[in-house]
Amino acid sequence: MIVCVCKALRERDISNAVEQGCQSYKALVEKTGCCVECGQCASKVKAMFRVHHSDFLTCQSNAKILNGDSDELPFAATGT
Numbered sequence: 001m002i003v004c005v006c007k008a009l010r011e012r013d014i015s016n017a018v019e020q021g022c023q024s025y026k027a028l029v030e031k032t033g034c035c036v037e038c039g040q041c042a043s044k045v046k047a048m049f050r051v052h053h054s055d056f057l058t059c060q061s062n063a064k065i066l067n068g069d070s071d072e073l074p075f076a077a078t079g080t
């Protein structure tokens with residue numbers, strides 16, 4: 001699905017940019033060029049960024065736990 005018509009960007013391009021290091025909406029815009037032509041995609045791109053960035057952080061955290069690189073305990077083990 002095309003997210004930004006002006007730059008012909010798909011949702012996968014947004015998630016790839018996040019995986020490649022875009023840690024903010026501003027960084028995403030700078031890397032992809034989205035949202036700067038007509039701006040019609042901005043709200044959709046912001047929503048997608050939030051979802052993909054949250055997923056990315058969760059995956060990073062889980063990978064650290066599984067690799068033993070974190071002192072955090074899995075969620076279920078920290079309950080009362």
Ligand code: FES
Nearest residue numbers: 004005006038041
């Ligand atoms: S649709 Fe993204 S800048 Fe126009």
